[in-house]
Amino acid sequence: MKRLLMPLFLAVAAGAAMASATVGQPAPAFTAVDTAGKTVSLADFKGKHVVLEWVNPGCPYVQKHYNSANMQATQEAATAKGVVWLSINSTATDAGDYKAPAAMAAWMQARKAHASGTLLDADGKVGRAYGARATPHMYVIDPSGRLVYAGAIDSKPSADPADIKTATNYVNQALAESLAGKPVSVAATRAYGCSVKYSSGA
Amino acid sequence: MPSIRKLLIAAASALPLLALAAPGPVVSTPQVRAELVAHAPEGVAPGKPLWLGLAIQHQPHWHTYWKNPGDSGLPTNLQWALPAGIAAGEIEWPTPQKLPIGPLLNYGYEGTVLLPVPVVVAAGFNADKLDVKLHADWLVCKEVCIPESGDFAISVPVQAATAGNKALFDTARAALPQAAAGARASAALEGETLVVRIAGLPAAWQGKALAFLPEVAGVVQNAGTPETAWQAGEWTAKLPIDPQRSAGPALMPAVLTMPGRAAGLRVEIPVTTAWPAIAAAAPLPSLGDAVVTAPMANANPVGLIAALALALAGGVLLNLMPCVFPVLSLKVLGFARQADDRRALVAGGLAYTAGVVLSFVALAALLLALRAGGEQLGWGFQLQSPAVVALLAALFTLIGLNLAGVFEFGSLLPSGWAAVRAHHPLADSFLTGVLAVAVASPCTAPFMGASLGAAVTLPPAQALAVFAALGLGMALPYLLASAWPALARALPRPGAWMAHFKTLMAFPMFATVVWLVWVLGQQAGIDGAAALLALLVALAFVGWALGSPALGSKARWGFGAASLLLLAAVLAWTLPALHEGPPAPAQAQAGWEPWSTARVTELVGQGRPVFVDFSAAWCVTCQVNKRTTLNRAEVVADLAQRRVALLRADWTRRDAAITTELARLGRSGVPVYALYAPGAAAPKILSEILSVGEVREALAELPSTPRSLP
Numbered sequence: 001m002k003r004l005l006m007p008l009f010l011a012v013a014a015g016a017a018m019a020s021a022t023v024g025q026p027a028p029a030f031t032a033v034d035t036a037g038k039t040v041s042l043a044d045f046k047g048k049h050v051v052l053e054w055v056n057p058g059c060p061y062v063q064k065h066y067n068s069a070n071m072q073a074t075q076e077a078a079t080a081k082g083v084v085w086l087s088i089n090s091t092a093t094d095a096g097d098y099k100a101p102a103a104m105a106a107w108m109q110a111r112k113a114h115a116s117g118t119l120l121d122a123d124g125k126v127g128r129a130y131g132a133r134a135t136p137h138m139y140v141i142d143p144s145g146r147l148v149y150a151g152a153i154d155s156k157p158s159a160d161p162a163d164i165k166t167a168t169n170y171v172n173q174a175l176a177e178s179l180a181g182k183p184v185s186v187a188a189t190r191a192y193g194c195s196v197k198y199s200s201g202a
Numbered sequence: 203m204p205s206i207r208k209l210l211i212a213a214a215s216a217l218p219l220l221a222l223a224a225p226g227p228v229v230s231t232p233q234v235r236a237e238l239v240a241h242a243p244e245g246v247a248p249g250k251p252l253w254l255g256l257a258i259q260h261q262p263h264w265h266t267y268w269k270n271p272g273d274s275g276l277p278t279n280l281q282w283a284l285p286a287g288i289a290a291g292e293i294e295w296p297t298p299q300k301l302p303i304g305p306l307l308n309y310g311y312e313g314t315v316l317l318p319v320p321v322v323v324a325a326g327f328n329a330d331k332l333d334v335k336l337h338a339d340w341l342v343c344k345e346v347c348i349p350e351s352g353d354f355a356i357s358v359p360v361q362a363a364t365a366g367n368k369a370l371f372d373t374a375r376a377a378l379p380q381a382a383a384g385a386r387a388s389a390a391l392e393g394e395t396l397v398v399r400i401a402g403l404p405a406a407w408q409g410k411a412l413a414f415l416p417e418v419a420g421v422v423q424n425a426g427t428p429e430t431a432w433q434a435g436e437w438t439a440k441l442p443i444d445p446q447r448s449a450g451p452a453l454m455p456a457v458l459t460m461p462g463r464a465a466g467l468r469v470e471i472p473v474t475t476a477w478p479a480i481a482a483a484a485p486l487p488s489l490g491d492a493v494v495t496a497p498m499a500n501a502n503p504v505g506l507i508a509a510l511a512l513a514l515a516g517g518v519l520l521n522l523m524p525c526v527f528p529v530l531s532l533k534v535l536g537f538a539r540q541a542d543d544r545r546a547l548v549a550g551g552l553a554y555t556a557g558v559v560l561s562f563v564a565l566a567a568l569l570l571a572l573r574a575g576g577e578q579l580g581w582g583f584q585l586q587s588p589a590v591v592a593l594l595a596a597l598f599t600l601i602g603l604n605l606a607g608v609f610e611f612g613s614l615l616p617s618g619w620a621a622v623r624a625h626h627p628l629a630d631s632f633l634t635g636v637l638a639v640a641v642a643s644p645c646t647a648p649f650m651g652a653s654l655g656a657a658v659t660l661p662p663a664q665a666l667a668v669f670a671a672l673g674l675g676m677a678l679p680y681l682l683a684s685a686w687p688a689l690a691r692a693l694p695r696p697g698a699w700m701a702h703f704k705t706l707m708a709f710p711m712f713a714t715v716v717w718l719v720w721v722l723g724q725q726a727g728i729d730g731a732a733a734l735l736a737l738l739v740a741l742a743f744v745g746w747a748l749g750s751p752a753l754g755s756k757a758r759w760g761f762g763a764a765s766l767l768l769l770a771a772v773l774a775w776t777l778p779a780l781h782e783g784p785p786a787p788a789q790a791q792a793g794w795e796p797w798s799t800a801r802v803t804e805l806v807g808q809g810r811p812v813f814v815d816f817s818a819a820w821c822v823t824c825q826v827n828k829r830t831t832l833n834r835a836e837v838v839a840d841l842a843q844r845r846v847a848l849l850r851a852d853w854t855r856r857d858a859a860i861t862t863e864l865a866r867l868g869r870s871g872v873p874v875y876a877l878y879a880p881g882a883a884a885p886k887i888l889s890e891i892l893s894v895g896e897v898r899e900a901l902a903e904l905p906s907t908p909r910s911l912p
Binding site: 020021022023058059060061095096097124128131133134150151157158159188189190191192193194195196197198199200 | 346
């Protein structure tokens with residue numbers, strides 16, 4: 001009995017720590033509040049491709065992709081094709097680089113971001129449900145609600161913006177393939193960047 | 203306050219600029235002090251120890267990362283600029299710490315760490331000082347992360363000793379993970395858990411609470427405490443798989459750590475089960491509606507038809523193989539005797555075809571069943587067992603002796619048997635078919651391994667269809683000859699020449715025996731080969747004593763009894779020797795090193811092209827390719843000129859890691875030749891029948907490589 005219960009207990013414990021979305025499985029449902037105070041649910045976008053982007057303005061790797069306008073270009077290309085793009089900030093309120101909703105909205109606006117919405121997840125619920133580890137950490141969900149990509153924004157894990165030109169943008173690739181009705185060829189990669197600054201509670 | 207902070211940031215960003223202007227041994231940032239250091243206790247000369255390294259002192263609570271940084275972070279990267287004749291190796295990463303950050307976990311270093319790099323001095327090096335330049339990138343994190351880099355330069359005297367940082371290098375060496383000699387490790391996927399089992403760990407580590415630090419990122423979950431247990435000296439860890447797993451390695455190198463020990467233990471763990479594909483399921487064709495269509499079989503009908511046609515053609519060719527031709531040609535010649543009894547001929551041909559096809563299907567079904575049961579097997583698996591090789595050698599010896607006229611089966615078999623054969627010609631034909639598959643099996647593996655490899659990965663029904671097509675192809679010439687009397691009549695009339703032909707056919711049989719003995723020698727060593735030869739001699743004696751038509755019944759009794767006693771004695775002596783022996787000394791051919799996925803990754807990571815030869819001793823095609831192509835002077839010269847690293851994966855014995863890699867390449871048999879170009883996503887697979895032109899062409903397509911290491 002003990003042998004049976006032990007793995008079960010561990011699975012539950014691990015689930016509490018980092019419940020994780022699995023590539024190829026239905027993406028976890030979530031509801032969060034955006035910078036304007038509006039409630040947004042994943043279920044609102046059933047039938048559309050959805051991109052989730054974990055963002056933290058204080059992180060040099062996020063800055064690499066925003067200061068070079070790479071992230072904005074990726075957002076623009078996606079939303080032009082009817083894809084919903086949600087940028088999610090899971091930084092805890094007690095972390096050094098926490099941004100209040102208004103400041104976060106201003107930061108995104110100043111960088112001419114093309115996200116469909118910017119969600120605040122200071123308690124880390126959405127981040128933990130998806131197993132988001134890094135900023136940026138990218139997820140692509142297909143119209144049936146299945147997670148078809150999880151991982152890095154591109155193939156060159158570095159802080160050097162010069163690498164963007166020669167890197168493969170995995171989000172563009174996954175979206176192009178999924179929109180064309182093909183399976184996603186690179187479905188999981190290791191996200192690179194800063195750790196998500198999760199709150200210690202929850 | 204803000205102005206001070208701005209000043210600090212300005213100072214910090216100016217530092218790399220200053221460093222760029224005049225690189226020295228030290229780069230300091232607000233988070234780290236990094237210093238390029240050297241250790242050359244006997245000066246700089248060929249064969250003398252020479253180490254370079256980057257010593258990083260972190261401010262309290264700041265850290266940099268290990269080769270597998272864990273959930274986030276990046277490993278420190280060193281790019282050397284060294285004079286000709288000096289080559290730096292890879293960082294010998296000291297044992298890292300676990301660094302938990304909320305629900306995440308990283309692997310890295312706090313405090314002071316030295317990343318040492320071994321350096322090789324070429325024979326001709328004779329400068330009076332060694333100028334070392336280094337560009338390093340590191341990511342330093344506390345709560346926030348800062349990517350930093352620095353340029354360093356030092357000059358190491360060649361004649362005098364450099365040992366000022368001996369303590370630093372000694373500490374790093376003491377923290378280097380030690381290879382766990384004698385450890386036996388394996389890992390198997392059980393659902394969403396990777397179960398790692400390690401036996402034979404050193405006594406000091408037995409029973410201790412160990413931590414598992416994987417060297418490959420993105421496979422198992424880093425955070426959390428896995429369930430571990432000690433039982434009868436074996437350590438078991440159940441590691442939850444990362445749900446967003448991005449790698450499926452056949453080998454999981456890992457470092458085990460225990461509290462109170464600076465140095466971990468390094469273990470290379472073969473993963474014995476295949477990794478499922480990462481969510482390669484096709485997207486639903488819906489436009490937002492929730493209609494779920496039944497999953498389509500991922501079969502490509504064109505591919506299946508092509509595979510069936512190829513199998514049919516391959517089967518026809520099998521008839522010409524040295525293992526099959528002697529048996530079959532005699533059988534066909536037998537037609538001449540009964541060319542007029544057409545019905546009997548056709549019935550015999552059909553029975554023979556049934557025997558061949560069913561035997562192939564049965565063999566394939568066995569293979570598929572074993573694979574479904576989790577065995578790591580591919581086509582050619584029959585020849586990976588010394589017992590099967592020995593049995594085949596015995597069978598071929600007996601057939602050869604029979605053809606040579608040493609004995610007749612008629613006098614050997616119970617007298618009733620001849621009558622059975624005579625009364626049941628169909629059963630006889632069917633059994634001939636079974637025998638033909640048995641004697642053909644050492645040839646199907648070597649010559650058809652690659653094409654059958656693809657078949658094994660098809661859905662079972664289709665896989666069996668491919669094997670049935672192969673059998674049909676093999677039986678086809680015989681079937682046609684039986685159905686077409688004109689063909690049988692066109693054969694030469696029986697006569698004295700048939701006896702000579704029969705004797706002649708004994709020699710290809712014996713040649714096959716030589717080859718089988720050699721294969722067994724690869725598996726069980728020289729003792730095993732000698733044991734098999736002794737067994738064959740005893741068998742030949744038995745065959746002659748009991749079956750020679752020239753012996754009278756008295757002599758037959760006497761010799762027969764003696765020969766059977768001898769056979770029993772030889773069997774008692776040889777059977778233990780026919781088990782898989784200690785690994786025969788790897789055929790260390792100059793320039794080739796043993797294959798492992800880790801080694802391929804490492805070499806490609808260094809920017810070197812890699813050529814992998816998946817081969818086996820029992821694979822004839824492999825041996826032919828080796829001699830006619832890979833060992834040719836112009837190919838060897840081309841390979842050397844392009845600095846291609848040569849790795850050989852030897853599949854003579856069963857090897858789960860190689861089987862997994864073959865499956866990843868879409869094959870289940872050898873030969874397979876894979877050329878990895880640096881930067882390319884997938885290796886280029888060359889054809890199974892290699893030609894000098896093809897190899898040189900593939901090499902010419904490689905991006906040109908720098909002359910010296912960066």
